[in-house]
Amino acid sequence: MTDSLDTRLLDRARALDAADPLHAHLDAFADAPGVTAYLDGNSLGRPLRDTPEKLAAFVREDWGTRLIRSWDEQWMALPMELGDRIGRVALGAAAGQTVVADSTSVLIYKLMRAALGAESSRTELVIEAGNFPTDRFLAEGVAAETGMTLRWLEPDPVRGVTVDDVAAVVSERTALVSLSHVDYRSGALADMPAITDAVHAAGALMMWDLCHSAGVVPMQLDEWGVDMAVGCTYKYLNGGPGSPAFAYLRRDLQGVLRQPIQGWWSAADIFAMGPEYVPADDIRQLLSGTPPVTSMLAMQGMLDLIEQSSIAQIRAKSVSLTDLAVEAYDDVLAPLGVRLLSPRDADLRGGHVTIGHPDFRAVTQRLWADGIIPDFRFPDGIRLGLSPLSTSHVETVTGVLAIRDALRA
CATH class of the missing domain: 3.90.1150.10 (Aspartate Aminotransferase, domain 1)
Structure with missing residues (x-):
């Protein structure tokens, strides 16, 4: 049998x-x-x-032969160009709204802090009690730094967060709702457009963790009005262990929200070396330090395959x-x-x-x-x-x- x-x-x-x-x-x-x-x-x-040969060619040519000239020739723009590619093939995001940099944790922190500084009259941050530890730990830390109150969602563990779960807790006190598009445990797929609409109806901002959906689940961040999102590149984008994350920030929020890690790469004039920090008013504002160019290489072949498929x-x-x-x-x-x-x-x-x-x-x-x-x-x-x-x-x-x-x- x-x-x-x-x-x-x-x-x-x-x-x-x-x-x-x-x-x-x-x-x-x-x-x-x-x-x-x-x-x-x-x-x-x-x-x-073909990843080993592409990495070897990078060492031989872009780094080994062109040396520091490669910064001017290609590397300076790579975080934004690669972000645009991810936005186009996987996120439903127009150019100029996605950037590759840092780890998922750092980018979530940047966007949470930026969102919670947007409206001083709002005092609550909403997050699921069973969300991935990084998301929860960061929410706890950011709430402590900003004096925000955490509101914990406790949905059905298999079904995941629903629009009714969210609508029941958001209010005029809600500053930000932070949820995962796909639950890392059950694989439950949240209704991104409906939940985003419910959050906006309460006047709050919506952030999505896309780590388990980018590259495998279609989405339309622009069309659905998503405010911000973060995702990793080593899962379905095959960027390799520790490859940098990406962040999406809706165009009309750029230059309005201000991220807290004010490194030289996010300055309006990166080479001015001026006495005070003036942030860029485009997606580059989410950068901080020198981007990890070598770690951005492997995912590019996978993005080719996703686009072809x-x-x-x-x-x-x-x-x-x-x-x-x-x-x-x-x-x-x-x-x-x-x-x-x-x-x-x-x-x-x-x-x-x-x-x-x-x-x-x-x-x-x-x-x-x-x-x-x-x-x-x-x-x-x-x-x-x-x-x-x-x-x-x-x-x-x-x-x-x-x-x-x-x-x-």
């Missing part, structure tokens, strides 16, 4: 791969010897096959992968007492599926030793992070079957 079920699931996966218009892109990613299924692309994306096709494959993971869960994991911790409806789910079982910490260790790489999340969850351009349907089913076998071991 088990063999026939496994065969049916794998045959279905092979058929989906054969029909997948993005299947050829799998060859663009570097092989990982000993890894049978990589299911952690929502934590760290795989490198592209289109974010709409990537989302379609993401839905196909996660639907198949849920189907395989129903067939082989639910009977073993494994819980589904993600929304079953693909319209309410981002790019990963989370499942839970008390034995999953030990199971994850066994899987890693066998070349099956999912992601464990405390206390007892495994996330199946299915990055559409680098993950096949067969790989997805292989991973789920391996979880079943490890549970039975």
Whole structure:
């Protein structure tokens, strides 16, 4: 019975791969010897096959040959140019509103502080109690610095934050609402346009954490009136470990909000070396120190692939992968007492599926030793992070079957 079920699931996966218009892109990613299924692309994306040569060429040529001249020739504009590319291919953002710099944490801090200094009569910062630790820790710190009151949302842990949850707490006291577009635990996909509208109806600013949605879920930041957003580039944008984050700031807020880390790169005249700080009035105002040029290289090839594929096709494959993971869960994991911790409806789910079982910490260790790489999340969850351009349907089913076998071991 088990063999026939496994065969049916794998045959279905092979058929989906054969029909997948993005299947050829799998060859663009570097092989990982000993890894049978990589299911952690929502934590760290795989490198592209040509990344080593591109990094070597950068050392030989842009840095090694052009030396400091490369700052004038290309590097000075790179944070803004790369931000524009991310905005165009992944965010639905027109040029001049997105910049690449710093870490996610630093950019969230900058925008939170800028937002909370915008209107002195507003005294509350709203954030979800189960949001990613960085977001919560920063909110606590910024509230302490500014004298703001924190309002904690406590939504259903699988369904995630809804517009009704937000509408119930925002008021004339709300300065900023900060939420994740895709929940890092359950993968729940928030209704960005409706929630943003509800926040604006209360006269507050809206900030979105896009770490688990940029590059896998289509969005229209401009059309939906989003005020500000931050996202990382090492997940679905495959920028490599510690690659810099990006920040979006709506054009009409530039030169109005003022970020707190006033480094020389955000000065109106960067080389004036003047006696006092005068901020730039465009997106460059979000920079602080010298940008990490080397760390901006790897993501550029992935942005090429996303643009060639289109974010709409990537989302379609993401839905196909996660639907198949849920189907395989129903067939082989639910009977073993494994819980589904993600929304079953693909319209309410981002790019990963989370499942839970008390034995999953030990199971994850066994899987890693066998070349099956999912992601464990405390206390007892495994996330199946299915990055559409680098993950096949067969790989997805292989991973789920391996979880079943490890549970039975």
